[in-house]
Amino acid sequence: MGASIDERKPMVSGFGYASHSSSGIGSAHFRGRGRSHAPFKTWIWRHWPLLMVGSFGAFYLIHRLSHMGSSTSAPKATSQSAQQLRSDSSRVQNGKVRLSDLIGASIHLSEVAAHEITDVKFGGKEATEVKGKTDEGVDEPVTLADARSNSVFVNGLRELFPGISILSEETDPDLEEVGISAINGVELTHDPWLDLNDILITVDPLDATKEFTENLLHFVTTMVCVVHKGKPIAGIINEPFVKDEAAVWGVALDKATEGADLRVSHGLQPSTEDTVAGADKVVISRSHTGSGADVVSEYLPGKQPVFAGGSGYKALRVLEGDANAYVHVTKIKSWDVCAADAVVHAAGGEFTNLKGERLVYEKDDPMISGGIIAAADSKMHAWYVEKLAPLQSSHGDKHRI
Incomplete structure (x- = not known):
């Protein structure tokens, strides 16, 4: 005959210890009042390592249950400071x-x-x-x-x-x-x-x-x-x-x-051939048609002004052969031209001020002075720098360079 439930060796389970019934399902047994404590103390002494493990497991279970349903995502930042914004996707x-x-x-x-x-x-x-x-x-x-x-x-x-x-x-x-x-x-x-x-x-x-x-x-x-x-x-x-x-x-x-x-x-295929459709066209701003058109007619023989909006659009037209150059003679902000500058140089072109100097972009000063010449290759760019050189001396104030 098999051993009774009370004679089976107990297994630690949470705050008590479990025994197996004949059905094989564990059930918890707790020491009640009025029972002798001596056997219990002896059992504690023999099985204290198991009790420690069980207690730790119970503590962990309670901790997990107490946090169920709470959000594990980072709280949304409330400050506009970039230093205070945290993201798991940070690339720094x-x-x-x-x-x-x-x-x-x-x-x-x-x-x-x-x-x-x-x-x-x-x-x-x-x-x-x-x-x-x-x-x-x-x-x-x-x-x-x-x-x-x-x-x-x-x-x-x-x-x-x-x-x-x-x-x-x-x-x-x-x-x-x-x-x-x-x-x-x-x-x-x-x-x-x-x-x-x-x-x-x-x-x-x-x-x-x-x-x-x-x-x-x-x-x-x-x-x-x-x-x-x-x-x-x-x-x-x-x-x-x-x-x-x-x-x-x-x-x-x-x-x-x-x-x-x-x-x-x-995303683009620049052309530097003189036979392209835009070989005689210079793209200038729609917002500054007076000064831009005057510059083209006075200093750029054989070229026709094409009026367009947006520096990004103008730069792409130059690189894709729809225009020979992009010329701007007034002040402009760095965010208007910086990306165009990088893309033109990446494609082998030139993007400078009217003196042929590279533009410098500062954190504290967004203003770009000295005008702009953008061309798809250095040879064309040099021609524009030479033709527009007089603007740097006698006509600087007239065209607000």
């Missing part, structure tokens, strides 16, 4: 960021921002205000699309790269987590880790806002630029209203500052 390691991550994140955010822009335009949500005037007295509009695109870029970059410096055309947005779960970095043959303190990201969340309000949507772009020690090394230009077109991006690195010489462009 020991104060450094990988260039491919910066580019991949910017491409992804440009696609999200493009969706926001088209949603505003086609969803009947457009509302326009005037935020100020240009140096020429032209109204500078701002729309809900600008604000929503800006929120995507600024908050997304802060979420992925806490502490990064961002210079955007629009004001600092209310903090709103973008909730990025995964970013695919681009593949580069040289992919340096860069010190976060040496990086500036310029953002134009909606270039050609005036044209956006006038439904000239082919001029509209979003632009992001990665600046390293004052020099643009990567640019991303997205055209939200150009169907089935991916973002155009480019990388231009120098061995002296980034450890290797590298020129990579994606």
